[in-house]
Structures are given as C-alpha cells and as structure tokens.
Amino acid sequence: MMTAPEFEYGIDDFVAISTVLTGYSRAELFGTGCADEYWHQFRRVVPDHILIEFFNGAAKLERLQETDPQAVALEIRSRYLSSEKLGPLARTLIQLWYLGQWVPLPPSWRSRFGASRFDVARVISVLAYKEGLVWDAIGAHPMGAKQQGFGSWAEAPPKGGV
Numbered sequence: 001m002m003t004a005p006e007f008e009y010g011i012d013d014f015v016a017i018s019t020v021l022t023g024y025s026r027a028e029l030f031g032t033g034c035a036d037e038y039w040h041q042f043r044r045v046v047p048d049h050i051l052i053e054f055f056n057g058a059a060k061l062e063r064l065q066e067t068d069p070q071a072v073a074l075e076i077r078s079r080y081l082s083s084e085k086l087g088p089l090a091r092t093l094i095q096l097w098y099l100g101q102w103v104p105l106p107p108s109w110r111s112r113f114g115a116s117r118f119d120v121a122r123v124i125s126v127l128a129y130k131e132g133l134v135w136d137a138i139g140a141h142p143m144g145a146k147q148q149g150f151g152s153w154a155e156a157p158p159k160g161g162v
Contacts, residue, residue: 007048009055014039017058020065020072021080021090022097022133029097032131037124038096045105045116046089054086085113098137100128 015035019026029035046054057079065072080090088109095103101123104110110119123129130145139158141148 007052009051011035011039013055013058014042016062017055018093018097020058020061020076021094024097024133026062032097032127032133034097034100034124034128034131037128041096041102041118041124042093045102045119047114050085050089050113054089085109096124098133100124100130100132 015026015029018024018029018035018038022029043051061072061075076090080086088105092103092105095101102119102121104119104121126145130142132142135142135146
C-alpha cells in the first residue's frame with residue numbers, strides 16, 4: 001500500500017526559498033513581521049504534494065546563495081520560473097513579499113493543480129502593506145502608513161539607487 005509523503009516543511013523552509021526568490025536575507029524577511037502571515041496564506045492555498053516539491057532543496061539553495069549566486073540564479077530560472085507547476089507559485093510568492101498582497105494563481109494552474117477558496121486577490125494585512133519589500137527596493141515609504149519625516153521634501157532623492 002502506497003501512502004502520500006508526509007509533509008515535513010515549515011516556516012524555515014518557506015523563508016529559505018523566499019530569501020532566494022526575493023534577494024533579501026532571512027533576518028530582513030523575518031524583520032518585516034509578516035513571515036507567519038505569508039506562510040499561513042501560502043500553506044492554505046497550495047496543496048501539500050506541490051509544497052513538498054516547491055520546498056525540496058530550498059535550504060541548500062539558500063546556503064549556496066552566498067558562495068555561488070550565479071548557480072542559484074540558474075537553478076531558480078530552470079527549476080522554478082520556467083516550470084509550469086512551480087513558476088506561478090514562485091512569482092506569486094515574490095509578489096507576496098514585495099507588495100504584501102496575494103495575487104491569485106492563473107486559472108490554468110488552478111484547473112490543473114487544484115484550486116483553493118483562499119486563492120483570491122487581497123492585501124494580507126495593514127502590516128503587510130507597510131512592510132512590503134517594494135518600499136525598500138525603490139527607496140520610498142508606503143503612502144499614508146509611514147511618514148518620511150519633517151522637511152524630507154526639501155532634500156533631493158538619492159541618485160543611482162538606495
């Protein structure tokens with residue numbers, strides 16, 4: 001008798017693959033305070049057997065990122081982004097971290113791999129909006145949530161990046 005593989009992955013695996021896909025460190029991702037919410041959302045949308053495949057080797061990629069980032073980039077492109085099954089998950093996860101919102105999986109993915117009633121467009125929380133990585137990446141602040149500080153408008157924006 002065959003049994004389904006036991007699900008043994010957790011938030012550490014989720015954050016490991018997130019570091020590779022976002023380019024942010026484990027400390028930076030946990031520092032947003034959103035890792036638990038994002039893990040919960042990801043877990044309830046994606047079936048276990050696909051999560052097992054998605055997380056398989058994530059910790060190894062995270063370790064390899066410091067010593068061989070080119071190999072990791074190639075692996076991300078070939079294993080995740082070009083995959084019909086894992087690619088949409090990787091893109092949705094990147095959007096989740098950067099925008100703080102869940103972007104539904106494509107209809108073709110849902111019909112082929114399974115649909116979840118939780119796979120609907122939504123901002124995860126007020127904190128997720130404030131802590132979206134996009135703000136740090138563009139050197140801005142979330143409008144209406146974090147102010148720049150008095151007099152900041154009098155200074156020129158940084159040139160050539162943050």
